[in-house]
């Protein structure tokens with residue numbers, strides 16, 4: 001993979017024109033784009049796919065529900081032709097198995113490539129004290145490892161984790177388990193609301209497969225220049 005191909009940029013806006021502009025601007029500069037709850041809820045699947053065009057798409061809707069509902073949602077998401085989709089790993093084994101199976105079966109039925117199905121472990125905006133508040137056993141790295149192993153056992157292709165756990169998960173889950181890492185900040189960018197962060201180059205050195213890099217690119221005066229600067233750093 002080239003450095004460029006490793007970067008997915010989240011298009012976190014409710015505005016379809018802004019989304020289309022960003023996707024067009026960044027086309028060929030990065031590996032793909034990620035659409036999440038904000039744009040999806042505001043505009044729906046057809047508008048999203050039309051705006052994003054042919055870019056590799058990470059459909060980040062972090063499903064978390066009973067297995068039957070999650071399987072249905074995964075099936076429905078395939079109409080957007082995603083390269084990656086995700087569910088919350090804390091939804092448990094039966095839910096993740098249902099998600100993996102739905103992706104496999106439905107992509108065959110539709111004759112489209114099967115997306116990678118990822119489990120979200122512990123959000124990068126949470127630290128040990130946030131975990132304690134919701135009654136989850138920390139430290140965060142241990143909880144991430146527990147959920148990643150469960151995701152792997154359930155047939156998922158990989159997980160979304162923070163940069164702090166990349167080395168730990170590479171060791172625990174092996175070289176073929178896909179690690180997608182948000183909370184990435186070049187030294188010249190602000191941390192914003194992210195707590196467990198690392199630079200792009202360090203995250204790749206640790207063993208990340210894909211980096212999700214948002215505001216350092218999308219909030220820059222010149223998003224293309226910011227993306228190129230990161231690619232050069234990689």
Ligand SMILES: O=C(O)c1cc(=O)[nH]c(=O)n1[C@@H]1O[C@H](COP(=O)(O)O)[C@@H](O)[C@H]1O
Nearest residue numbers: 010060122123124160182183212213214215
């Ligand atoms: O699943 C994700 O993509 C995700 C998981 C996570 O633990 N933390 C996290 O920040 N994200 C997403 O990654 C993106 C990070 O954006 P920036 O903080 O602007 O780089 C946002 O779209 C988040 O929704």
